[in-house]
Structures are given as C-alpha cells and as structure tokens.
Amino acid sequence: MDLIQVFVTGGTFDKEYNYITGELYFKDTHLKDMFTRGRCTLNVVVKTLMMVDSLEMTEEDRQIIIHNCKKNPAQKILITHGTDRMVHTAQALAKENIGKTIVLTGAMVPYAFGTSSDGFFNLGSALAFVQVLAPGVYIAMNGRYFHWDAVKKNPNTGYFESTE
Amino acid sequence: MDLIQVFVTGGTFDKEYNYITGELYFKDTHLKDMFTRGRCTLNVVVKTLMMVDSLEMTEEDRQIIIHNCKKNPAQKILITHGTDRMVHTAQALAKENIGKTIVLTGAMVPYAFGTSSDGFFNLGSALAFVQVLAPGVYIAMNGRYFHWDAVKKNPNTGYFESTE
Amino acid sequence: MDLIQVFVTGGTFDKEYNYITGELYFKDTHLKDMFTRGRCTLNVVVKTLMMVDSLEMTEEDRQIIIHNCKKNPAQKILITHGTDRMVHTAQALAKENIGKTIVLTGAMVPYAFGTSSDGFFNLGSALAFVQVLAPGVYIAMNGRYFHWDAVKKNPNTGYFESTE
Amino acid sequence: MDLIQVFVTGGTFDKEYNYITGELYFKDTHLKDMFTRGRCTLNVVVKTLMMVDSLEMTEEDRQIIIHNCKKNPAQKILITHGTDRMVHTAQALAKENIGKTIVLTGAMVPYAFGTSSDGFFNLGSALAFVQVLAPGVYIAMNGRYFHWDAVKKNPNTGYFESTE
Numbered sequence: 001m002d003l004i005q006v007f008v009t010g011g012t013f014d015k016e017y018n019y020i021t022g023e024l025y026f027k028d029t030h031l032k033d034m035f036t037r038g039r040c041t042l043n044v045v046v047k048t049l050m051m052v053d054s055l056e057m058t059e060e061d062r063q064i065i066i067h068n069c070k071k072n073p074a075q076k077i078l079i080t081h082g083t084d085r086m087v088h089t090a091q092a093l094a095k096e097n098i099g100k101t102i103v104l105t106g107a108m109v110p111y112a113f114g115t116s117s118d119g120f121f122n123l124g125s126a127l128a129f130v131q132v133l134a135p136g137v138y139i140a141m142n143g144r145y146f147h148w149d150a151v152k153k154n155p156n157t158g159y160f161e162s163t164e
Numbered sequence: 165m166d167l168i169q170v171f172v173t174g175g176t177f178d179k180e181y182n183y184i185t186g187e188l189y190f191k192d193t194h195l196k197d198m199f200t201r202g203r204c205t206l207n208v209v210v211k212t213l214m215m216v217d218s219l220e221m222t223e224e225d226r227q228i229i230i231h232n233c234k235k236n237p238a239q240k241i242l243i244t245h246g247t248d249r250m251v252h253t254a255q256a257l258a259k260e261n262i263g264k265t266i267v268l269t270g271a272m273v274p275y276a277f278g279t280s281s282d283g284f285f286n287l288g289s290a291l292a293f294v295q296v297l298a299p300g301v302y303i304a305m306n307g308r309y310f311h312w313d314a315v316k317k318n319p320n321t322g323y324f325e326s327t328e
Numbered sequence: 329m330d331l332i333q334v335f336v337t338g339g340t341f342d343k344e345y346n347y348i349t350g351e352l353y354f355k356d357t358h359l360k361d362m363f364t365r366g367r368c369t370l371n372v373v374v375k376t377l378m379m380v381d382s383l384e385m386t387e388e389d390r391q392i393i394i395h396n397c398k399k400n401p402a403q404k405i406l407i408t409h410g411t412d413r414m415v416h417t418a419q420a421l422a423k424e425n426i427g428k429t430i431v432l433t434g435a436m437v438p439y440a441f442g443t444s445s446d447g448f449f450n451l452g453s454a455l456a457f458v459q460v461l462a463p464g465v466y467i468a469m470n471g472r473y474f475h476w477d478a479v480k481k482n483p484n485t486g487y488f489e490s491t492e
Numbered sequence: 493m494d495l496i497q498v499f500v501t502g503g504t505f506d507k508e509y510n511y512i513t514g515e516l517y518f519k520d521t522h523l524k525d526m527f528t529r530g531r532c533t534l535n536v537v538v539k540t541l542m543m544v545d546s547l548e549m550t551e552e553d554r555q556i557i558i559h560n561c562k563k564n565p566a567q568k569i570l571i572t573h574g575t576d577r578m579v580h581t582a583q584a585l586a587k588e589n590i591g592k593t594i595v596l597t598g599a600m601v602p603y604a605f606g607t608s609s610d611g612f613f614n615l616g617s618a619l620a621f622v623q624v625l626a627p628g629v630y631i632a633m634n635g636r637y638f639h640w641d642a643v644k645k646n647p648n649t650g651y652f653e654s655t656e
Contacts, residue, residue, distance in 0.1 A: 012511075012514065017601055017602070017605060017608070019504075019600040019601050019650055020647070020648070020649075020650050022504065022516065024514065108511040109509055109511050110509070112605070112608065113509055113604070113605045113606060114605060114606020114607055114608070115606055116509070116604065116606070155512075156512070157512075158511055158512050
C-alpha cells in the first residue's frame with residue numbers, strides 16, 4: 001500500500017481554546033487522533049512541520065514545507081494548512097514541479113470545537129483525493145478539489161471558489 | 165457542476181439512541197446536516213430510500229436501491245448503508261452494469277454519538293471518491309476505496325479488507 | 329473541605345457503544361474525566377463498586393452499595409446508578425438509616441454519546457445537592473431533587489416525578 | 493413548584509466561534525437548549541438581559557441586572573455571567589439587599605465548543621444551589637458555591653477560590 005505522508009502546519013484545523021486568555025492557540029495536532037477515530041487503515045505517516053496561523057506563515061516556513069515535500073519518499077502528500085493563505089502555499093508548491101500528488105486541506109472551525117467543525121469531513125475528502133488524483137497540487141475544501149491555479153478563498157463567505 | 169445523488173438507506177450511520185428503551189432506532193437522516201456542517205458546495209441531492217439496519221435489508225429493499233440508481237439522472241451516486249451487508253448490496257448493484265460511479269459508505273459508530281463517530285470522515289472520503297473514480301461500484305470505508313468484488317468486512321475487527 | 333465520596337454502579341451514565349456488536353456495554357467509568365472537565369475543586373473520591381445496568385442489579389449488588397455507604401468515612405455520598413431501579417436502591421438505602429447525605433443520580437443518554445447526554449448536567453446538580461441537603465437519601469434528576477419516598481420514574485417519558 | 497428566573501448576560505458561556513474572523517462573538521443564548529438537553533422539569537423562565545463579555549460590562553449593565561433581580565417576582569434567580577467580573581457583579585447585587593437567592597454561574601470554555609466545555613456541569617450545579625440555598629448572593633463554579641464576599645477568581649488558573 002502506498003505511503004501517504006501528512007505534513008501538519010497548523011491553521012484553524014488544530015487550534016485550541018485557551019480558557020485563561022480566551023484566545024485560540026496551538027498545542028498538539030489532532031491528526032493522529034482523527035485517523036484513529038476515522039478507523040483509517042491506510043499507510044499514513046504524520047509529521048508536524050510547524051504550528052502556525054497561515055496569516056503568520058513566513059516565506060521561510062513555506063521553504064520548509066517545499067523542502068519536506070521534495071525530500072520525502074512519498075508520492076502522495078497531504079498538508080493541513082490555515083485557509084487564509086492555503087492558495088498562496090499551493091502556488092509556491094506548484095512552481096517547484098515536484099511531480100507528486102500534493103493536497104492541501106484545512107478547516108473553518110477548529111476540530112477541538114466538537115460537532116461544529118468541518119475538519120473531520122475535510123480530512124476524509126482530502127485523504128481520498130490524494131489517493132486518486134494525478135500528480136499536481138490541489139486544494140480540498142467544501143467537499144471539492146481545486147487545482148492550485150484555479151481557486152480562491154472568498155473572504156466574505158469562507159468558501160473556496162473556482163476561478164475558472 | 166455534476167449532480168451527485170445521495171441515497172440514504174439507514175445503517176449505523178443514521179441510528180439514534182432511544183432513551184426510553186435503551187435501544188438504537190432510526191428517526192431522520194443526518195445527511196443534510198452533515199453536508200451543511202462540512203460546508204459542502206457541491207451539487208448534492210439527498211433522498212431517503214429506506215431507514216433499515218442492513219442485516220434486516222430484504223431483496224425487495226435492494227431492488228428499490230437498484231431501481232433508483234438506474235432511473236436517476238445522476239452519473240455519480242453515493243449510498244449510505246449498514247456495514248454488515250454493504251458488500252452484498254455492492255455486488256447486487258454491480259451485476260446490473262448501471263454504468264455510473266456508485267460509492268457505498270457507512271459508519272461503525274452512529275453520527276449522532278458525537279465525537280466518537282467515524283461517519284463524518286467516511287462521508288467526506290466517499291464524496292471525494294464518487295467525484296473522481298471511473299464508473300463502477302465501490303465501497304468507501306477506513307479512508308480507502310475498494311472495488312465491489314475485492315472487499316470483505318472483517319466481522320471481528322469491523323475493518324474492511326481487500327481480498328485481492 | 330468535606331470529603332465527597334462518589335460510588336459508581338454503572339447505569340446508562342457510563343455505557344459505551346460497541347461498534348462490533350452494535351450493543352451498549354460497560355468499559356471504564358467517565359466520572360473522573362467529568363470532574364476534570366467540570367473543573368471541580370471539591371474533595372471528591374471516586375470508587376467503582378460495579379458496572380451494571382440497574383435492571384440487572386441483584387440484591388447482593390445492593391448490599392455491596394449499602395455496605396460501602398455505611399463503612400465509608402464520608403458524610404456526603406453521591407451514587408451513579410441506572411435510572412430504572414434508582415428508586416428501588418434509594419429505598420433500600422433509606423431503610424438502613426445511615427445518617428449521611430446520599431444522593432443518587434444517573435443519565436437517560438450515555439455520557440459517551442456527546443452533546444446529547446444529560447449526564448454532565450445531572451452530575452453537576454447531584455454534586456451540588458449532596459453538599460447542601462440534610463442527611464437522608466435523595467434522587468437528583470431533571471434538575472430537581474426528590475426524597476427517596478416521594479418519587480417514581482415515569483417509564484413512558486423517562487422523567488422522574490414527585491409522588492407527593 | 494417555585495419559579496426559577498434565569499437571567500442571561502453573556503460571558504464565555506454563550507460565546508460562539510466566528511469562522512470568518514476567527515474571533516469569538518455572541519449570537520443567541522444556549523440556555524433553553526441546555527435545559528431541554530438536561531431534561532429539566534423545573535419551572536424555569538429564561539430572559540436575556542444582555543450578551544456581553546464581563547470585562548466590557550458597564551455599571552449601567554449592572555444596574556439593569558440589579559433592576560431585573562429586584563422587580564422580578566421569582567425568589568430564586570440564576571444569572572449566567574462572564575467569569576472575569578462575576579465577583580464584582582455579585583458584590584453589586586449583595587449591596588442591594590434584595591432578599592432573594594441569587595446564584596451567578598458561568599463557564600471557562602464556551603458551551604458551543606462541545607465536549608470540552610464546563611458550562612453544562614456548572615448550569616446543573618447552579619440550578620441545584622439556587623433551589624436550596626438561603627436568600628443571599630452566591631457564585632457557583634468548580635462544583636462549589638461561594639458567598640459573594642468570600643470568593644475571588646484566580647486569574648492564573650481560572651479557578652474560583654475561597655478567601656475565607
């Protein structure tokens with residue numbers, strides 16, 4: 001069974017509520033728990049590259065993501081990422097012509113916020129897309145997949161839209 | 165955007181807890197709520213064909229499923245189904261050579277049981293698979309897809325396994 | 329701060345869903361997790377006496393409960409119990425004239441079933457009642473407390489009702 | 493059965509996550525849903541006085557709370573309130589010598605955040621305390637009740653502590 005490499009970069013997906021400050025922050029990723037709960041039997045390896053809000057992601061962070069996608073032996077890579085700059089990172093990855101199937105996904109509501117989060121659904125769809133799509137860079141959100149060069153996030157609604 | 169027809173047949177996916185009797189039963193499907201929570205922007209239509217435990221599904225029930233898959237204009241069909249006889253229904257559908265992409269999915273823990281259910285993850289993956297797989301009949305469980313003729317449910321573990 | 333002894337006996341409160349058999353069963357109690365989540369700073373000690381459905385509770389089981397309530401040094405005792413025979417056990421305890429404040433509580437929906445369960449609310453109210461009520465045997469359900477000899481469970485609605 | 497008046501003032505208890513801005517905000521109170529889920533059969537009336545973070549609560553807001561507590565016919569009043577200024581409002585109420593049992597409660601994690609919130613437990617305990625405590629002003633948090641003049645919130649831990 002093909003290896004699927006998951007790179008965690010943070011984003012709303014993995015945010016937690018700090019009950020002392022009332023603010024959101026990052027602790028540990030929920031990805032491994034999510035694969036267990038999803039009863040996933042794929043050959044998935046999870047590695048946390050960083051835990052950042054994508055609005056605060058630097059170009060150096062993006063180079064770390066690119067470097068890891070290149071050097072990793074997996075041909076199928078899933079990246080969890082903040083939604084605000086997901087398209088930006090997808091574009092940066094696409095320019096590298098890595099030749100692998102790379103799918104970015106995220107969430108509009110933190111997974112830790114229970115039954116209101118879209119994260120678990122998004123993870124299921126992203127994991128399916130990474131298995132069957134041809135090499136390239138994609139975004140999986142709202143049940144759909146988008147090519148890296150044909151998508152934007154609508155900042156008013158939070159939905160990803162095709163620009164084709 | 166292609167129409168995706170969802171047929172609900174019941175199964176653990178949509179079971180509820182009856183607090184008077186302490187038993188599980190069916191009320192309404194959660195599918196529409198799940199697509200809303202998943203922030204799905206696909207062209208999805210949900211229709212409930214029946215609400216049964218797949219162990220109690222009759223051949224007549226299967227004929228209703230087959231009939232609906234045939235007559236429906238959608239080329240992409242997702243069926244929620246109890247896991248115990250999911251393979252059986254997939255085989256019955258495959259024999260009909262319907263020429264559409266038909267994906268069956270389900271859950272090991274009811275969606276209504278909150279953060280322990282695999283259902284939301286399975287729905288995300290099944291919805292992704294139905295969009296990209298070639299015409300045929302498939303089962304989407306455990307993050308994977310299986311061809312109808314190469315899968316069995318392991319009754320001891322609850323996992324679906326490839327028979328290839 | 330006064331010691332509050334919690335005795336766990338099972339009941340719907342602590343039931344889990346077995347995804348292989350589709351039936352409910354007992355594993356470990358959730359009580360300690362619930363006190364943590366409730367951020368409880370009381371001097372609470374939790375002890376599991378048994379894990380049974382109250383319909384299957386034997387007189388021997390009731391003797392174990394009575395014995396533990398008598399010998400335990402705490403003057404305030406909270407018992408989690410199946411709702412179907414909660415009144416019966418309350419009556420058995422009352423006949424012993426133990427001279428402590430004993431509050432029984434339970435749930436109509438298992439705590440493990442997430443945001444549909446009444447259990448966490450019931451635990452909060454039972455814990456409050458046991459701190460402030462005079463010695464005696466009480467049932468705490470539906471936000472209320474009932475004296476052991478003035479309450480019955482309505483089997484049709486699942487609500488506890490005053491018989492006064 | 494005695495009337496129990498619930499006044500909603502906001503606080504973390506009723507905050508929601510805004511998935512567009514990533515910030516917390518107020519929409520509608522969850523109190524009625526919580527009483528339904530708690531299967532509460534008490535004579536409870538819920539009225540929203542305001543929806544504010546207690547750090548932003550003005551003296552005018554406090555006068556509205558005091559005015560409502562005075563004029564309302566109920567002898568038992570439960571107030572949901574942000575935790576940061578809960579003691580302050582309790583003190584303001586106590587100075588008015590209203591002669592009713594008034595219990596303030598809140599949450600450290602929003603109820604809407606699912607199975608990590610303490611809110612449902614706190615509501616159960618506050619509702620129990622308001623039924624049985626003598627007239628006066630109290631805070632119900634962490635499973636305990638505190639007299640208005642013998643409690644402070646520890647800002648470092650988020651726990652309420654007795655100052656006696």
